[in-house]
Amino acid sequence: MKIQVAVLFGGKSVEHEISVISALQAMNSIPVEKYDIIPVYITKSGEFYTGAPLREINRYRDIPALLGDCVKVAFVPQNGRTAIVRTPGKKFGNNTVAIPDVAFPIVHGTNVEDGNLQGFLGTLGLPYVGCDVLSSAVGMDKYVMKSVLAAEGIPVLPALRFRASVSMEEIAGKAEAAIGYPLIVKPVNLGSSVGISKVSDREELFTALDLAFTFADVVLLERAVVKLKEINCSVVGDEDGAEASVLEEPVAQDKILSYKDKYMDGGKGGKTGGKSSGMASLKRKIPAEIPDSVAAEVKDLAVKAFLAMGCSGLVRIDFMLDMAEDKVYLNEINTIPGxxxxxxxxxxxxxxxVLLDRLLSLAVKRARKQSELTYSFDTNVFAMGGGFGGAKGAKN
Ligand SMILES: Nc1ncnc2c1ncn2[C@@H]1O[C@H](COP(=O)(O)OP(=O)(O)O)[C@@H](O)[C@H]1O
Ligand SMILES: [Mg+2]
Structure with missing residues (x-):
């Protein structure tokens, strides 16, 4: 019997479309001799659909028509398993569409990559691939991530964070005193360069804050690295051991890599170019052109950060090399990279x-480990009677 894998993708996120591309790529590569694939598309309004047409990229041009050819479903706990069930159910006949053994979230961005979806799966008791709730949540919030990693001795650029309720003048005053120009303004929890600006004076700062606050309630300000080389490294594993990939150097012309640079220039010189190839179409040098000693340092920091955050599965960690200061900074962790x-x-x-098989195997391993932990005592406290002092004292 093959292992049943529910691949979850889409979701209420600005990176919805990128997720569709990432998931379709992966579904075409999951080894069919070992796994059966159940595609589960999460719409932008949070509904779940399954069906074979979801695996055809061209169908996403007309989503209402695509969904019309699919089945709307829900995840329902059933006899100690989790069933994917047709909803609303048919009055007669079987509404169970599939019973997955493991879920594979291939989603990007807030609401889905940030622990929310992982918590949903964990509550259902459905094993899933990748980072758990805590590491996903920490990885999504750039400020919290910096705090956790700095405490573990991993170099990160110090940052200030502000809520939208703080006045622009106050933000500017504090940022000018603590950081100075040029500085970078970014929403604290977005991806794909959405809402990020580099600013050189107060006027530009105000415009940048206006933009960033349209995407998030909290923004982060940090020094702009002027002589910048970006280096990315993937890490695979879990708490028992992790390894770093080769390094890539995404190529941009002295500017913030835009959403368009990352995803929309496919086929124009990208290494594995071609339309709809997602992150794989970004212009990049692989391996990165940096001295061996720097490459070793980046890989070492990547594995340390992966373990410090309690990650599992596969992540991509992005670094910034400050070529003026000869320093390496960890910039961000993508817990489900493009x-x-x-x-x-x-x-x-x-x-x-082989990589996908390894990730699925890590998920099964974690589920097995967790099933050995004790979640409840086999005594029913309610049946024992008396002595609790009523609901008021229940916690003590
Ligand atoms: N402190 C900084 N100095 C210079 N450039 C930066 C800095 N922070 C971000 N950038 C640029 O902006 C891009 C996006 O920022 P990043 O923090 O990676 O956010 P995202 O999650 O949107 O990818 C980076 O790839 C880099 O080109
Ligand atoms: Mg980035």
Whole structure:
């Protein structure tokens, strides 16, 4: 009997479309001799659909028509398992569409990559691939992530954070005193460069804050690294051991890599170019052109950060090299990176199907480990009677 994998993708996130591309790529590479794939598309309003047409990229041009050819479903606990069930159910006949053994979230951005979806799956008791609730949540909030990693001795750029309720003048005053220009303004929890600006004076800062606050309630300000080289590294594993991939150097012309740079220039010189190839279409150098000693330092920091955050599965960690100061800073962790960063494993001979099999195996391993933990005592306290002092004292 093959292992039943529910691949979850889409969701209420600005990176919805990128997730569709990442998931379709992965579904085409999950080894069919070992796994059966159940595609589960999460719409932008949070409904779940399943059906074979979800695996055809061209169908996403007309989503109402696509969904019309699919089945709307819900996840329902059933006899100690989790069933994917047709909703609303038919009055007669079987409404169970599938009973997955493991879920594979291939989603990007807030609401889905940030622990929310992971918590939903955990509550259902459905094993899932990748980072758990805590590491996903910490990885999504750039400020919290910096705090956790700084405490573990990983170099990060110090940052200030502000809520939208603070006046622009106060933000500018504090940022000018603590950081100075040029500085970077970014929403605290977004991805794909959405809402990020580099500013050189107060006027630009105000415009940048206006923009960033349209995407998040909290923004982060940090020093702009002027002589910047960006280096990305994927890490695979879990708390028992993790390894770093080859390094990539995304190529931009002295500017913030935009959403368009990352996803919409496919086929124009991208390494594994071609339309709809997601992150794989970004212009990049693999391996990164940096001295061996710096590469070793980046890989070492990547594995340390992965373990410090309690990650599992596959992540991509992005670094900034400050070429003026000769310093390495960890910039961000993507707990479910675009294209699952498969292009960073292939150069080392790890084919995508092998990588996906490893991630699914790690999920099964974690589920087995968790099932050995005790979640309840076999006594029913309510049946024991008396002595609790009523509901008021229940917690003590
Ligand atoms: N402190 C900084 N100095 C210079 N450039 C930066 C800085 N922070 C971010 N950038 C640029 O903005 C891009 C997006 O920022 P990042 O923090 O990676 O957010 P996202 O999650 O949107 O990818 C980076 O890839 C880099 O090009
Ligand atoms: Mg980034």
């Amino acid at each position: 294209s699952l960063a498969f292009y960073l494993w292939e150069p080392a001979g790890v084919k995508y199907p």
